[in-house]
Amino acid sequence: MTxxxxxQVRTVAVIGAGTIGASWAALFLARGFSVVASDPRSDGAGHVRRFVDAAWPALRTLGLAPGADPGRLSFDPDPAAAAAGSDFVQESAIEDLALKQDLLRRIDAVLPVDRVIASSTSTFMPSLLQEGARAPGRILVGHPFNPPHLIPLVEVVGGKATDRAAVDWTVAFYDSIGKRAIRIEKEMQGHLVNRLQVAILREALHCLDQGVASAGDIDAAIAFGPGLRWAIMGPLMLGHLAGGDGGIAHFVDHLADAIDKAWDDLGRPNFTPELRRKFVAEVEAEARGRPMGELERWRDERLVAILAALRNANAL
Ligand SMILES: NC(=O)c1ccc[n+]([C@@H]2O[C@H](COP(=O)([O-])OP(=O)(O)OC[C@H]3O[C@@H](n4cnc5c(N)ncnc54)[C@H](O)[C@@H]3O)[C@@H](O)[C@H]2O)c1
Structure with a gap:
């Protein structure tokens, strides 16, 4: 399939314009596309407009594409009408399988078959989303990270019926707009990245549960240590550097048995009422009453600074 x-891509349809969809809309506008957003909520148009306006200064700092204009945002509450004239669809509706399957079928019915439909789903495998589609080969997962207008990573996952050419097209498209697309070669629950994230969360909550450290110190243990290295290098390559002159082979020879033993000692917490209470109370204490909008601005300002620094260091 070609x-x-x-x-030739001019217009992107963003179907579902909540937290993730509005952020995708801001990114596509900043990369110079026209965006048609769609969402059934009564304040849908206002929400996405306000989000784009709030995100624009950060996107300007990071660099706008020629012709980028927040005025090229339009809104249509009917998802099929919004998608019909578009060149790429990014679906970001609520995480409900039956709702997404129905939505994708309606989009698939009206969109020319040479256009890709990507779902932002965090949990559903693409094979499930393709069921009953007219052209299932162009349906895949394009899973972003919050907020997609700042975090470059996006996972591209094909389902059983996805055309390899659709995966190739989508990886190239995302990369061309400044994302960093990775290919997930095998469908799995949670794709790849959330599997890695929940592995860390599991041990973080086990340590909180066991009283090893406070929530603030557990978060600092990542943010001020491994998190800085992880901004430039993943845990597998870091093993190569940890191996010194002997590199990864020495790392494995030296530490594999100890790591094996450490895996046996990892925790498997349950969300007991006590752990839920402790988790919520300690994180709320760490947030020090700052409203969500303030925390989001704090996060985004620092993300922009990190992205700019990585770009200056040719690391992005
Ligand atoms: N929040 C995250 O951190 C995150 C990260 C990556 C991916 N995702 C994925 O992105 C998608 C959206 O998540 P979110 O966090 O933006 O949720 P959200 O609740 O903020 O937004 C979902 C939006 O979907 C809209 N919606 C409901 N029914 C719809 C329909 N029939 N057609 C179109 N839109 C409809 C809702 O009105 C709402 O505005 C989910 O698939 C989720 O798994 C979320």
């Missing part, structure tokens, strides 16, 4: 020439 998909639309990427240079």
């Amino acid at each position: 998909f639309i020439d990427r240079a």
Whole structure:
């Protein structure tokens, strides 16, 4: 199957414009596309407009594409009408399988078959989302990280019926707009990245449960240590550097048995009422009453600074 020439992509449909969809809309506008957003909520148009306006200064700092204009945002509450004239669809509706399957079928019915439909789903495998589609080969998962207008990573996952060319097209498209797309070669629950994230969360909550450290110190243990290295290098490559002159082979020879034993000692907490209470109380204490909007601005300002520094260091 041949998909639309990427240079011909003018309009992106963002279907579902909540936390993730509004952020995708801001990114696509900043990369110079027209965006048609769709959402059934009564304040849908206002929400996405306010989000784009709030995100624009950060996107300007990071660099706008020629012609990028927040005025190229339009809104249509009917998802099929919003998708019909678009060149790429990014679906970000609520995480409900039956709702997404119905929504994707309605989009698939009206969108020319050489256009890709990507779902932002965090949990559903693409094979499930393709069921009953007219052209299932162009349906895949394009899973972003919050907020997609700042975090470059996106996981591209094909389902059983996805055309390999659709995966290739989508990886190239995302990369061309400044994302960093990774290919997930095998469908799994949670794709790849959330599996890694829940592994860390599991041990963080086990340590909180066991009283090893406070929530603030557990968060600092990542943010001021491994998190800084992880911004430039993943845990597998870090093993190569940890091996010194002998590199990864020495790392494995030296530490594999100790790591094996450490895995046996990892915790498996349950969300007991006591752990829930402790988790909520300690994180709320760490947040020090700052409203969510303030925390989001704090996060985004620092993310922009990190992204700019990585770009200056040719690390992005
Ligand atoms: N929040 C995250 O951190 C995150 C990260 C990555 C991916 N995702 C995925 O993104 C998607 C959206 O999540 P979110 O956090 O933005 O949720 P959200 O609740 O903020 O937004 C979902 C939006 O979908 C809309 N919606 C409901 N029914 C719809 C329909 N029939 N058609 C179109 N839109 C409809 C809702 O009105 C709402 O505005 C989910 O698939 C989720 O798994 C979320």
